[in-house]
Amino acid sequence: xxxxxxxxxxxxxxxxxxxxxxxxxxxxxxxxxxxxxxxxxxxxxxxxxxxxxxxxxxxxxxxxxxxxxxxxxxxxxxxxxxxxxxxxxxxxxxxxxxxxxxxxxxxxxxxxxxxxxxxxxxxxxxxxxxxxxxxxxxxxxxxxxxxxxxxxxxxxxxxxxxxxxxxxxxxxxxxxxxxxxxxxxxxxxxxxxxxxxxxxxxxxxxxxxxxxxxxxxxxxxxxxxxxxxxxxxxxxxxxxxxxxxxxxxxxxxxxxxxxxxxxxxxxxxxxxxxxxxxxxxxxxxxxxxxxxxxxxxxxxxxxxxxxxxxxxxxxxxxxxxxxxxxxxxxxxxxxxxxxxxxxxxxxxxxxxxxxxxxxxxxxxxxxxxxxxxxxxxxxxxxxxxxxxxxxxxxxxxxxxxxxxxxxxxxxxxxxxxxxxxxxxxxxxxxxxxxxxxxxxxxxxxxxxxxxxxxxxxxxxxxxxxxxxxxxxxxxxxxxxxxxxxxxxxxxxxxxxxxxxxxxxxxxxxxxxxxxxxxxxxxxxxxxxxxxxxxxxxxxxxxxxxxxxxxxxxxxxxxxxxxxxxxxxxxxxxxxxxxxxxxxxxxxxxxxxxxxxxxxxxxxxxxxxxxxxxxxxxxxxxxxxxxxxxxxxxxxxxxxxxxxxxxxxxxxxxxxxxxxxxxxxxxxxxxxxxxxxxxx
Ligand code: T1G
Numbered sequence: 001x002x003x004x005x006x007x008x009x010x011x012x013x014x015x016x017x018x019x020x021x022x023x024x025x026x027x028x029x030x031x032x033x034x035x036x037x038x039x040x041x042x043x044x045x046x047x048x049x050x051x052x053x054x055x056x057x058x059x060x061x062x063x064x065x066x067x068x069x070x071x072x073x074x075x076x077x078x079x080x081x082x083x084x085x086x087x088x089x090x091x092x093x094x095x096x097x098x099x100x101x102x103x104x105x106x107x108x109x110x111x112x113x114x115x116x117x118x119x120x121x122x123x124x125x126x127x128x129x130x131x132x133x134x135x136x137x138x139x140x141x142x143x144x145x146x147x148x149x150x151x152x153x154x155x156x157x158x159x160x161x162x163x164x165x166x167x168x169x170x171x172x173x174x175x176x177x178x179x180x181x182x183x184x185x186x187x188x189x190x191x192x193x194x195x196x197x198x199x200x201x202x203x204x205x206x207x208x209x210x211x212x213x214x215x216x217x218x219x220x221x222x223x224x225x226x227x228x229x230x231x232x233x234x235x236x237x238x239x240x241x242x243x244x245x246x247x248x249x250x251x252x253x254x255x256x257x258x259x260x261x262x263x264x265x266x267x268x269x270x271x272x273x274x275x276x277x278x279x280x281x282x283x284x285x286x287x288x289x290x291x292x293x294x295x296x297x298x299x300x301x302x303x304x305x306x307x308x309x310x311x312x313x314x315x316x317x318x319x320x321x322x323x324x325x326x327x328x329x330x331x332x333x334x335x336x337x338x339x340x341x342x343x344x345x346x347x348x349x350x351x352x353x354x355x356x357x358x359x360x361x362x363x364x365x366x367x368x369x370x371x372x373x374x375x376x377x378x379x380x381x382x383x384x385x386x387x388x389x390x391x392x393x394x395x396x397x398x399x400x401x402x403x404x405x406x407x408x409x410x411x412x413x414x415x416x417x418x419x420x421x422x423x424x425x426x427x428x429x430x431x432x433x434x435x436x437x438x439x440x441x442x443x444x445x446x447x448x449x450x451x452x453x454x455x456x457x458x459x460x461x462x463x464x465x466x467x468x469x470x471x472x473x474x475x476x477x478x479x480x481x482x483x484x485x486x487x488x489x490x491x492x493x494x495x496x497x498x499x500x501x502x503x504x505x506x507x508x509x510x511x512x513x514x515x516x517x518x519x520x521x522x523x524x525x526x527x528x529x530x531x532x533x534x535x536x537x538x539x540x541x542x543x544x545x546x547x548x549x550x551x552x553x554x555x556x557x558x559x560x561x562x563x564x565x566x567x568x569x570x571x572x573x574x575x576x577x578x579x580x581x582x583x584x585x586x587x588x589x590x591x592x593x594x595x596x597x598x599x600x601x602x603x604x605x606x607x608x609x610x611x612x613x614x615x616x617x618x619x620x621x622x623x624x625x626x627x628x629x630x631x632x633x634x635x636x637x638x639x640x641x642x643x644x645x646x647x648x649x650x651x652x653x654x655x656x657x658x659x660x661x662x663x664x665x666x667x668x669x670x671x672x673x674x675x676x677x678x679x
Pocket of ligand 1: 128
């Protein structure tokens with residue numbers, strides 16, 4: 001196997017090139033080749049400078065994650081970085097694409113870093129439940145200062161080359177001509193100059209002079225970092241960079257890194273990294289299936305969902321024709337879209353030009369005829385089968401052949417909707433989650449007759465509009481809502497048996513969800529779908545609506561809300577529930593938090609097992625992807641199925657039995673065999 005690393009002498013400069021597709025991950029062969037190349041440069045007196053670069057789409061995008069958990073093979077990345085930095089000939093990193101993780105650490109070990117303007121640099125290890133493990137937490141603060149290093153190490157988001165240059169991480173941006181040539185000339189210009197080694201720099205003293213920056217950073221990002229172990233370790237490592245020698249700091253980093261690598265959070269987040277990518281693959285559709293070219297999209301319905309869905313395509317530069325039945329609804333919808341964009345621009349995440357650019361791609365209309373030349377039409381009308389079938393019958397008449405007809409339904413039967421057309425092969429479900437322009441999850445619902453090219457086009461399009469898609473079969477609630485209904489059933493049952501509803505919410509909050517079911521109900525509005533008859537009370541929700549407790553918007557729902565929307569449990573609600581329970585003849589008892597957690601989450605795992613068994617999801621990890629991206633399942637546990645693997649399927653089965661809850665054959669069998677859902 002030829003080495004992925006090659007060297008060529010350009011005059012007195014040795015150019016070291018990595019060609020290790022797809023992302024030049026720093027696998028063993030790459031590390032070996034880099035080490036040998038640096039040794040070659042050192043021993044060749046004709047070589048006076050070195051350039052390290054990559055072929056393909058990007059500079060090194062990090063350690064090779066597929067090597068994690070396997071016996072380490074030398075040379076280690078820290079060793080390679082130290083060898084690069086120790087060179088007494090100037091070494092220049094030539095960066096394009098994304099210099100991430102170990103790739104950024106290799107760049108930090110180089111003496112200089114030059115980059116093309118659209119390159120990005122970052123240390124995303126924290127998104128894998130880790131921290132940089134090749135002295136990145138020690139070199140970066142010495143180069144750019146602790147304050148500038150904190151967001152990169154602790155949040156893990158890459159920054160563009162310009163911003164990297166602003167903090168001193170990049171020395172020069174190549175705006176025209178070839179990066180390799182520019183790097184060679186840059187390297188030549190440094191021959192004979194003192195060698196700047198980042199490990200010897202002292203810009204990290206800002207964290208010593210002002211130690212508050214660490215706690216301030218932690219406090220400012222508390223909500224986002226809640227429950228995750230790695231960010232705190234990242235803060236500790238950056239702090240250590242200011243307080244310890246480089247060697248001691250590297251030792252501290254190694255301790256923290258090893259601790260995290262051995263933990264369940266890192267295993268869960270590495271699982272998620274591959275799960276997200278696997279979800280986009282369709283096992284039984286050839287990867288070279290010819291896709292339908294989607295140049296124009298039609299959206300039916302300019303309400304919250306329709307407008308939000310439209311924004312996804314407009315932001316991706318795809319023209320949208322949006323249809324409503326009445327002018328005022330159309331105007332309201334387009335007004336909300338513009339407002340959303342303007343708010344995004346106010347937060348600095350879009351420019352005014354981009355707002356105008358997006359809105360200019362929108363064609364509002366009151367006529368179905370304007371949808372005729374769309375390549376994809378998505379309806380987001382009222383959740384009623386007759387209404388949907390009427391819309392699809394109309395679309396079938398009007399829209400050109402070969403166009404995809406999609407429903408945004410959150411639970412209706414796609415196969416039945418397809419019967420309203422003469423082209424069932426072109427019918428698919430595209431279930432967006434509200435707010436559709438924000439939530440990343442897209443459930444792509446494959447009908448019995450959905451064509452392969454239609455499905456493959458939907459999956460590709462999901463990436464284009466920045467969504468994380470997972471394929472679902474046709475069943476009530478598809479994947480996410482079907483499992484959610486099991487959790488909701490138990491939540492409603494628990495409060496009728498004596499559990500305090502705020503404890504039910506707290507259990508999910510402590511588990512890592514952004515909020516629990518009752519707080520969620522208050523936020524969404526308890527009166528959604530309410531029949532509006534205060535005398536007809538058959539559920540707790542109807543009892544609350546009858547009492548005018550519609551949720552946060554009414555200042556009271558399950559909770560009472562003050563002006564600042566702080567919530568407090570309500571005695572009135574507690575009494576409404578107790579009266580309701582009494583009427584139902586439910587005996588009240590104290591219920592432990594453990595029981596609450598087991599009864600909320602284990603039935604979801606059981607439903608996930610049934611979904612797998614019925615072939616409604618392609619793989620267990622797709623279910624994890626759905627719940628992490630659509631419902632806030634805490635990423636650091638890897639999703640419901642990975643979490644069940646972690647605690648053991650037998651634990652789940654025993655728990656379900658303990659609470660007299662159903663256990664599917666599929667789950668029982670896997671537990672019995674000591675198997676996992678995920679490999
Ligand atoms: N290792 C192994 N495979 C990787 C990989 C990696 N680091 N990054 C990507 N791949 C695979 C990916 O699984 C997919 O495979 C293909 O490449 C294309 O990826 C010591 C310990 C670089 C921004 O976290 O963020 O360094 O599905 O679909 O959308 O301190 O990949 O085709 O078979 O994502 O264009 C730190 C992870 C590692 C970066 C490109 N680095 N990668 O995005 O393509 S830990 C990362 C990404 C580390 C050191 C520590 C993205 C990308 P397949 P893709 P993309």
